[in-house]
Amino acid sequence: xxxxxxxxxxxxxxxxxxxxxxxxxxxxxxxxxxxxxxxxxxxxxxxxxxxxxxxxxxxxxxxxxxxxxxxxxxxxxxxxxxxxxxxxxxxxxxxxxxxxxxxxxxxxxxxxxxxx
Numbered sequence: 001x002x003x004x005x006x007x008x009x010x011x012x013x014x015x016x017x018x019x020x021x022x023x024x025x026x027x028x029x030x031x032x033x034x035x036x037x038x039x040x041x042x043x044x045x046x047x048x049x050x051x052x053x054x055x056x057x058x059x060x061x062x063x064x065x066x067x068x069x070x071x072x073x074x075x076x077x078x079x080x081x082x083x084x085x086x087x088x089x090x091x092x093x094x095x096x097x098x099x100x101x102x103x104x105x106x107x108x109x110x111x112x113x114x115x116x
Contacts, residue, residue, distance in 0.1 A: 055083035
């Protein structure tokens with residue numbers, strides 16, 4: 001996948017969305033097939049890398065992250081635990097928070113939660 005640079009209004013170079021996604025996936029060792037599905041991860045208030053952690057640790061890390069952000073802000077949680085799908089959806093159903101995005105690709109899960 002090519003990396004694109006865009007020129008900002010003040011003539012300084014900045015990273016395009018494609019480049020941000022590519023670097024994000026590379027940094028977190030995610031498959032590049034996630035790129036089209038991730039909503040602008042770089043603008044999330046907080047990102048939690050819970051890959052490799054088993055149930056219930058991804059959800060506990062998410063709860064800690066939600067405690068640290070303000071209402072209306074978004075939290076991104078990355079996980080490789082299949083049990084986290086059930087846990088996160090049950091948690092959202094019984095909380096004031098909203099699941100903005102859920103993506104599952106190649107045994108990698110990405111949850112974007114807005115604090116309610």
